[in-house]
Amino acid sequence: MSSAPGPHTGIFREENAALRCLFGYAGNDLERPIPEVVLHCPKLESSTIKDVLFVSVDVDTFQGYEKISEGQKYHIGVTILDTRRLIDLYNTSTTDTWNTERIVKSTIKSYQYTIGRHRYTQRADRRFSFGASEAIDLSDIQAKFGTLVAQRRYVLVVHGGNEDAKFLENFGIVSSAAYIMDTVKAAQFILRLHYRYSLERLLEALQIEYRNLHAAGNDAHYALRALLMLTVKDAEQQRSTNSLVDDRLIRCLKRIEQTLAPGADSSTSGTTQVSHHGHQVPRH
Template sequence: MTSVPGQHTGILREENIALRQILGYRLGTLTSSPYRLPSIGQCLPGTSIKDILLVGVDVDTGGGYEAISEEQSFYIGISIFDTRSLTKQPKDLGDAVKSYQFINNNSKPCRWAAKSFLFGESKLIELSDLPASFFLLTQGRDYVLVAHGIDMDIKFFNNLSPQIANGACYILDTVKAVQYPLQLYYRYSLENLLDEFNIRYAKLHAAGNDAHFALKALLMIAVRDGQMASAPETTTTPIHQDLFRILDAIAHAPVAIPIWTEIPPTASHTPQTKPKLGIFAKRRLRAAAKAARKASQELPYIDELNGQGDYDGENQDKTAGELPP
């Protein structure tokens, strides 16, 4: 039997080095890391922070990502954090991450996603119009794509419009980025990640919400990573406490959490069919049913259940489905 690994030092990923480059902290580690990243955008004037959009994305569908058709139900989340907001005192921390959700039809899954989206109204569009909407939101800026488990999202974008992924300065997966700061030997779910950082959330699996909360989790990954800096490193690259304070505040900005709950509908296009039984299985079922009928006839209260004894049918209806005290 495989044993569970002991204390793990975490895996320093390329994503961690990219995040340090983007937000301008622990820069002394960039030259000593085994990763050689291309320069990600230009720095904001007077800072080491990149002038860039962090764009959280999430795509949900019940029909797979291999091919795209308008008949499939898609709900796509896009959330944007502009690093320019870090150079000024934000008026409302809740507005620092702007979130959008797009649906392509009025199917039950899309209606559920639209009802569950916490950050505004979902927009009904044709899938072919999504790239134009994406580039309108990014407005010609340099951007980094962010998601929690991003492979399927990138597959969707590449099938729809390769320019979305190809135009990104970098593609950052929070599943990988969190392993080093949290010293993990396994991969966290988004729920676990949000719980770890004490970020309030609700209605995950609605794409717009997932994109929003994954982006907030990324900000806390940077905070935790920055706080891990060793003493020798701090003498050459000061830890930007103000930066981490603002990132923490944005990640924990209040979100209106609904009190109602509703699980996502199943969006499978595969018809549900009953399994076929072999002749021996059918015989066993018939024998079991016969034995059950015989046993029920021998019960002393069978007449009451057939309505011949004292039986309060109205009370039965009221208590149906309740557990006995």
């Protein structure tokens, strides 16, 4: 199946305008206006990139998202990209592998929290590929999240996250975000899709190797990497007509993916999962 069904498919959404603005290559010919809250985020010094955290969040539960209670079981994934650290990669030589790995590890950090002792959460603990899970109580969520974002402006990244948003807003996480970036919507224009991709299918289309999806920490991590590769594709498509596209951005985002890819680091090694018969698999 081609990831680009035809030149006239895919809708330019608000998310696409916001993405270009956040990464500093939004021209004056956008089909949708840039959201005011994104437009007014401050820029990094000596850069057109916005000074924000991209915070990818995924919530998994088998007990529903509408109401929460102390007895429910959850695993919650959070992966954060700091654009301040991204700029450090601009000035790092492509041959300086050690420094590149060090900066990437400080640019993107992944966490998984589990709530409730149960086979369901213990399985997520075992499957998390980017560190050790931390068991917390439901009442700890707001404080944990607050510590991670450290009073910075943040863009909340989700993949088709309507259900996740219902849960997160119980802790003020959605309303406190500068913007909500849905990779499902952003991908439709960039990949020229006439339907919405599951996370599995999106990763396959972007040639991002993955393992152990449906553990929330992994899903949040891969959703953020998908957003970065969507940005690369969009910027490359714009390169010939948009003078604001900075080749250093494309190069640095590719270096992040190359550093995190299997074989580059043992903590992320694994084999690609393929959904049954190539069909989309339900997220939760």
